[in-house]
Amino acid sequence: MKYALLFPGQGSQAVGMLGKHAVTEIEPTFREASDVLGWDVAKLVGEGPAEELNRTERTQPALLAAGIALWRVWRKQEPPSPTALAGHSLGEYTALVAAGSLRFADALKLVELRGQLMQAAVPEGTGGMAAVLGLDDEQIEALCARYPGDGVLEPVNYNSPGQVVVAGDAAALDWLQANGKANGAKLVKRLPVSVPSHCSLMRNAADALAERLDQTSVQPPAIPVFHNLDAKARVAPDEIRQALKEQLYRPVRWTQTIRALHADGVGAFLECGPGSVLTGLNKRIADGLQSLALDDAANLQQALTLARS
The missing domain is CATH 3.40.366.10 (Malonyl-Coenzyme A Acyl Carrier Protein, domain 2)
Incomplete structure (x- = not known):
């Protein structure tokens, strides 16, 4: 095999x-x-x-x-x-x-x-990552693109269908947590990391x-x-x-x-x-x-x- x-x-x-x-x-x-x-x-x-x-x-x-x-x-x-x-x-x-x-x-x-x-x-506390469940890749990309602020918010780990990790500035991740479910996500979970990897x-x-x-x-x-x-x-x-x-x-x-x-x-x-x-x-x-x-x-x-x- x-x-x-x-x-x-x-x-x-x-x-x-x-x-x-x-x-x-x-x-x-x-x-x-x-x-x-x-x-x-x-x-x-x-x-x-x-x-x-x-x-x-x-x-x-x-x-x-x-x-x-x-x-x-x-x-x-x-x-x-x-x-x-x-x-x-x-x-x-x-x-x-x-x-x-x-x-x-x-x-x-x-x-x-x-x-x-x-x-x-990235200074500790100013960036991070969050897992988003329940949206496909294109929906995640569109959601991140709608972020109205100036900071970074990017899909970074396409781990499996319906599970994508997003990284960026802390304020952008706060926005994602506040608006994710209204845009179809089942869950937006902040990860216990201080480094916004792969963005x-x-x-x-x-x-x-x-x-x-x-x-x-x-x-x-x-x-x-x-x-x-x-x-x-x-x-x-x-x-x-x-x-x-x-x-x-x-x-x-x-x-x-x-x-x-x-x-x-x-x-x-x-x-x-x-x-x-x-x-x-x-x-x-x-x-x-x-x-x-x-x-x-x-x-x-x-x-x-x-x-x-």
């Missing part, structure tokens, strides 16, 4: 994540990450506090390390190679490491910087990140990686760098990505990271998609059977 591995982004982190796998399988990768970053990733992931783990500059490298730790566990089972990889936002970096396009150490430093730049781009407020951060990307070695991926921008795979290193830059201020087209993989013949999707957020989204994207999260050792064995079938 053709299968794809999916790597989650921010929101999947939790103190104790990957705790259902043996410490001996996971901890070496966390130790390697600690040596690169100069702080104890294993201790933060295992003991918290949650407030520190949820800091963007900590969350991003910790999640990348968790995804690669689980990827290494998966590869030790000697499964057939996946047809393709994809990652949601931050998870795209994890996918590129798994594909051999980015070195693990380089990616850790990149995403730590990415988190720092994102947090610095135009991140352009300066993207420019600064691009400078580091230009200094980072990027190789053609050994496994195709479908990118958030347009659900297409890239081979040329400069095109990958550009995609990672634009990803910071352009929407994550997750629904389009999963449908593109499915149209390419992928029959099963395995979530390689903590939690099962992407597995849940897949159930809303298309009926009949086989999806399984690998953060449980029992699920990993079931996934191996699926991949070898």
Whole structure:
């Protein structure tokens, strides 16, 4: 069976994540990450506090390390190679490491910087994100376009049909919360984040990140990686760098990505990271998609059977 591995982004982190796998399988990768970053990733992931783990500059490298730790566990089972990889936002970096396009150490430093730049781009409390349920993509786009103020209000995560995340200035999000239901939304829920990711407020951060990307070695991926921008795979290193830059201020087209993989013949999707957020989204994207999260050792064995079938 053709299968794809999916790597989650921010929101999947939790103190104790990957705790259902043996410490001996996971901890070496966390130790390697600690040596690169100069702080104890294993201790933060295992003991918290949650407030520190949820800091963007900590969350991003910790999640990348968790995804690669689980990827290494998966590869030790000697499964057939996946047809393709994809990652949601931050998870795209994890996918590129798994594909051999980015070195693990380089990616850790990149995403730590990415988190720092994102947090610095918008003063805390002046921007944010909100999930909107019950409207299709075009309705969300039209609603955001009707915002009467001068601030930014943009759809940024097309997660599944009827579930889109919007980002922008705090005042614009207040307007969305006040007017969403009157315009057909079932729910507008503010997310507990201070960074308005994937919107135009991140352009300066993207420019600064691009400078580091230009200094980072990027190789053609050994496994195709479908990118958030347009659900297409890239081979040329400069095109990958550009995609990672634009990803910071352009929407994550997750629904389009999963449908593109499915149209390419992928029959099963395995979530390689903590939690099962992407597995849940897949159930809303298309009926009949086989999806399984690998953060449980029992699920990993079931996934191996699926991949070898």
